[in-house]
Amino acid sequence: MIPTPTTDMNTTQQTQPKTDLLTLTLPQLQEWLAARGEAAFRAKQIYSWIYQQLVDNFAAMSNLPLKLRQRLEEEACIGPLVVRSEMSSKDDRTRKILLELADGKLIESVLMLYPPLGESSARATVCVSSQAGCAFGCTFCATGQMGFDRHLQSGEIIAQVLHFARELRATPWSAAGLPGSTPIDHITNIVLMGMGEPLHNYDNVLQALRILNSAAGFNLGARHMTVSTVGLVPAIRKLSQEQLQVNLAISLHAPTNEARSQTMPVNRKYPLEELLAACQDYITATRRQVTFEYVLLAGVNDTPERAQQLAELLAPLKQFAHVNCIPVNATSAGYRPPGPDAIRAFRNILFERGISNSVRAERGDDIAAACGQLRTRFENRRKAIPVV
Numbered sequence: 001m002i003p004t005p006t007t008d009m010n011t012t013q014q015t016q017p018k019t020d021l022l023t024l025t026l027p028q029l030q031e032w033l034a035a036r037g038e039a040a041f042r043a044k045q046i047y048s049w050i051y052q053q054l055v056d057n058f059a060a061m062s063n064l065p066l067k068l069r070q071r072l073e074e075e076a077c078i079g080p081l082v083v084r085s086e087m088s089s090k091d092d093r094t095r096k097i098l099l100e101l102a103d104g105k106l107i108e109s110v111l112m113l114y115p116p117l118g119e120s121s122a123r124a125t126v127c128v129s130s131q132a133g134c135a136f137g138c139t140f141c142a143t144g145q146m147g148f149d150r151h152l153q154s155g156e157i158i159a160q161v162l163h164f165a166r167e168l169r170a171t172p173w174s175a176a177g178l179p180g181s182t183p184i185d186h187i188t189n190i191v192l193m194g195m196g197e198p199l200h201n202y203d204n205v206l207q208a209l210r211i212l213n214s215a216a217g218f219n220l221g222a223r224h225m226t227v228s229t230v231g232l233v234p235a236i237r238k239l240s241q242e243q244l245q246v247n248l249a250i251s252l253h254a255p256t257n258e259a260r261s262q263t264m265p266v267n268r269k270y271p272l273e274e275l276l277a278a279c280q281d282y283i284t285a286t287r288r289q290v291t292f293e294y295v296l297l298a299g300v301n302d303t304p305e306r307a308q309q310l311a312e313l314l315a316p317l318k319q320f321a322h323v324n325c326i327p328v329n330a331t332s333a334g335y336r337p338p339g340p341d342a343i344r345a346f347r348n349i350l351f352e353r354g355i356s357n358s359v360r361a362e363r364g365d366d367i368a369a370a371c372g373q374l375r376t377r378f379e380n381r382r383k384a385i386p387v388v
Contacts, residue, residue, distance in 0.1 A: 018077045021050065022155030022162075025207070026216050036075075038068060044216060050078060051217040054166045079159030091176065097163065101156060105132040105149050107195050109160040111167070113184070115175030122175070122182065124168055125189040128160050130205050131196025136230050138251070139263045140295055140328055140335050143195045152196070154207035161190060161212060190220065193228045193249070193293075199235035209246060222246050228293065233270045236278040240285040248282060249291040249324070250275070254301050255309035263297075272313065283320045290317065295326045296346065298338040307346045311353035323350055323357035 024032060029043040045063055049055040056079070058064075058072040084106065085098040095111040110127040134141070135148035165187045172183035190212065192198040198205045209225055212218040226247040229236065239248065254260035260267040267275075279290050292314065296302045314321040325347060327337035338346075343359060350357045 016075075018075060018080075020079060020153065020155040021046065021076050022079045022158045022211070023153055023207070025211055026214060036071065042068065046072075047214075047216050050162075051214075051219070054162060054169055056162070056166070079155055079162060081156065081159045081163070083163070092173070093175070095164070095167075099160065099163075101132065101152075107132050107152065107156075107160075109163070109194060111164040113173050113175070116181055121188075122173075122184040123188045124164070124173070124184050124186065125191060126161050126164050126187055127191050127194045128157055129194035129196055130157060130192050130198040130201045134196050135200060136197050136264070136266050138230065138253075138265075140253075140297060151201040151204055154204045154211065157192075157204065157208035158211060158218075160194075161187060161218070165218075187220065189224045189226075191226045191228065191249075193226070197230055197232070198227050199229040199232045199239070202235055202238065206242065206244070209244060213244065226291070230264060230266045231270050231275045231278075232266070233274050233278040236275075236282055240282040245286070245288070247288070247291065248279075249293050250279065251295075252292040252310075252323075253295050253297075255306055255313045259301060259306070263300075276313065276316070279317065279321075283317065289320045289322055291322050291324050293324050293326060295328050296338050296343060297328050298336040298342070300335070302338045302342050302346055304345060304349055307349035308353070311350055311355050314355055315353065318354075319356070321355060323355055325357060325359045327359075 019032065021029060026043055026047055029046065030040040033042055034040060042064065046061065049061045055061060058069045058076070061069055064072075080102050082100045083097050084100045086095070088095045093113045095113075097109050099107050099109060101107065107129040109129055112125045112127065114123040114125070116122045129152065131151055132149035133146050134143045136144055138144040168185050168187065172185035174181060174183040192205060205227065209222070209227075212220050212225070213222050222245040226249050227239065228249040228251060230251045236248070239246075251264070252260070253263060257267060257271045260272065282288075283290060294301075294310070310323065314323070325343060327343065328335045329337075347357050347359065
């Protein structure tokens with residue numbers, strides 16, 4: 001079944017909305033073309049132009065008949081997004097964009113660039129939004145405080161990735177201070193950790209990931225994609241049955257029900273006992289490690305006692321649990337990140353108890369890189385402009 005067409009913001013006067021081709025799998029595009037009397041093989045050509053050549057206009061698709069290009073221009077579009085704001089960190093390793101959707105909703109997307117380290121190659125990771133706003137109200141998250149607007153269509157998710165892919169293709173990135181290192185000119189990883197709860201928008205997210213994973217399309221390996229969730233238990237179990245080897249990250253942030261419910265309201269519906277049981281089922285079904293995201297809030301969840309409780313909570317998962325410690329970004333909620341000594345002490349307790357862990361380097365603080373911050377600033381400035 002072909003997804004509902006998306007209205008291109010440049011064609012709102014038309015009675016028939018244009019179909020965003022980014023919402024279509026290859027078979028769906030073949031079906032869409034066949035309904036218009038076009039040969040099925042044209043779908044592969046169009047897919048190649050969009051996902052491999054990274055073309056965003058039909059006029060450039062030179063191996064398509066002129067008549068077909070004209071018809072595509074009239075009836076279809078390729079990700080109708082407009083960049084409203086764009087910022088880069090001082091070291092040029094983090095780039096953030098604010099995108100306006102066809103209906104005027106605003107979302108954010110971030111490109112994080114990592115230089116080669118040891119035997120590891122350079123990486124270019126896109127942090128993707130899956131919703132405009134969020135319904136789950138985590139107190140330390142700027143997006144969670146703005147409420148829920150709507151789900152993103154699969155094409156709106158994919159368009160974020162393609163924006164940065166085109167940017168890198170046009171201007172490959174080299175890390176400053178590393179002369180001779182090979183520039184990176186393509187996206188290597190995708191994390192659905194931007195605005196919104198990905199598993200709340202399950203169907204559109206999975207559609208986007210399958211298209212990005214398609215060998216005929218963007219051809220990014222599933223193991224280079226990570227889906228984050230606040231802990232929607234039924235969706236975690238559903239994901240475990242998908243034939244798509246994406247990585248799973250759980251936004252945990254507290255080791256007890258009492259503490260977690262204070263910052264994450266979702267815990268009242270799906271308490272830790274149910275969440276950990278779902279994670280165990282996921283591991284049993286996939287044999288894949290689960291990452292537990294743990295935002296460190298100074299004086300709230302970063303104490304030695306909390307570290308001990310976290311280790312006890314995750315011990316049954318053994319080597320299949322990994323903790324990613326994340327010093328909180330400053331937001332209007334007033335939380336502070338802990339100092340380096342407190343972070344080191346927290347991690348050492350986990351190591352001593354056999355819990356694999358790492359700490360996420362702070363990225364993009366100078367450009368409000370935490371999800372929701374740029375949109376909030378943009379909307380506040382827009383409200384402040386007087387009406388003439």
